[in-house]
Amino acid sequence: xxxxxxxxxxxxxxxxxxxxxxxxxxxxxxGRVRRRVARGVLxxxxxxxxxxxxxIGACFINDRTIVESRxxxxxxxxxxxxxxxxxxxxxxxxxVYIPPNGVLYPTDLQVGQLVRVxxxxxxxxxxxxxxxTALISLLPVLSSLAVLWAVVLPTYWLLRRSHQD
Numbered sequence: 001x002x003x004x005x006x007x008x009x010x011x012x013x014x015x016x017x018x019x020x021x022x023x024x025x026x027x028x029x030x031g032r033v034r035r036r037v038a039r040g041v042l043x044x045x046x047x048x049x050x051x052x053x054x055x056i057g058a059c060f061i062n063d064r065t066i067v068e069s070r071x072x073x074x075x076x077x078x079x080x081x082x083x084x085x086x087x088x089x090x091x092x093x094x095x096v097y098i099p100p101n102g103v104l105y106p107t108d109l110q111v112g113q114l115v116r117v118x119x120x121x122x123x124x125x126x127x128x129x130x131x132x133t134a135l136i137s138l139l140p141v142l143s144s145l146a147v148l149w150a151v152v153l154p155t156y157w158l159l160r161r162s163h164q165d
Contacts, residue, residue, distance in 0.1 A: 038159035045152035052141045052148075059134035062104060062126060071121035072130065075103070077113045085109050087127065089117055097124045104128035105136050
């Protein structure tokens with residue numbers, strides 16, 4: 001037992017350190033935590049930006065798919081909700097069709113309204129209001145991203161600034 005104490009003191013004298021303070025050094029400092037939170041804020045902003053740009057990309061892909069095999073019909077708006085607008089229309093082969101995911105670009109549609117739609121004749125689940133394209137998705141997505149970065153950048157700056165003080 002006395003040999004253990006001598007060995008411990010001998011190791012400290014050779015390295016010039018004190019092993020008693022090792023526990024306190026392993027804890028994160030407040031500056032380190034702020035730096036990590038600031039980095040997390042930037043990463044979250046970047047991920048949400050990628051998601052928003054992906055939505056725009058998906059809209060353009062859907063439009064291209066509809067144009068490649070376009071069918072046209074007059075549809076009746078059956079239901080509107082916050083998440084989707086359901087329409088009912090007859091396909092070119094005479095089937096009555098109600099797309100389970102609703103219609104793309106449903107702005108300002110009312111229940112009972114008749115509206116011209118364009119759909120992918122190979123997959124009638126993909127349907128949009130005629131005359132409306134992915135360009136409609138630009139304003140809401142890009143304005144949401146602008147608001148996002150109007151919050152993210154000052155938050156990041158404040159977290160980094162308080163770390164440097």
